[in-house]
Amino acid sequence: KIGGFWRFFKQVWRFRGILAQALPLNLLLGLLSLASPFLLQILTDDVLVRGDTKLLTTMVIAVVVMNLISSSLSWVQSNLIAHFAQRLQLGLVMEFGRQILHLPLSYYEARRSGEITSRLQDIKQINQL
Numbered sequence: 001k002i003g004g005f006w007r008f009f010k011q012v013w014r015f016r017g018i019l020a021q022a023l024p025l026n027l028l029l030g031l032l033s034l035a036s037p038f039l040l041q042i043l044t045d046d047v048l049v050r051g052d053t054k055l056l057t058t059m060v061i062a063v064v065v066m067n068l069i070s071s072s073l074s075w076v077q078s079n080l081i082a083h084f085a086q087r088l089q090l091g092l093v094m095e096f097g098r099q100i101l102h103l104p105l106s107y108y109e110a111r112r113s114g115e116i117t118s119r120l121q122d123i124k125q126i127n128q129l
Contacts, residue, residue, distance in 0.1 A: 008126075011091045018084045025077040032070045039063055089127040096123060 012019075039062060047056045096119060 015084050022080045025073050029073055092123045
């Protein structure tokens with residue numbers, strides 16, 4: 001089954017540009033998620049304990065801006081991954097179609113049509129991963 005994995009990897013490798021765009025977004029989103037506890041610590045230690053109300057306005061603005069940036073980056077990342085998944089599925093279906101059209105008539109005579117449609121369902125399940 002190494003050959004099957006290698007063919008799948010070649011299909012994925014075709015879209016490495018999309019994945020290269022999504023990876024930095026993923027890292028940046030991870031860093032932004034680490035900033036939330038830090039902001040909460042400042043809010044607790046400086047604003048609530050020390051009563052620094054001027055810092056409260058700055059913290060609220062920082063949280064709002066951080067959430068806007070995080071939401072925007074998540075939206076872009078979701079679109080990139082959806083685009084990647086659609087292109088990958090199309091590539092897998094096209095490769096399957098090319099292979100199935102090059103098979104001899106004896107292949108179709110020896111198998112039921114359900115086996116062939118089952119392979120298309122396998123491609124759908126791969127895409128859902």
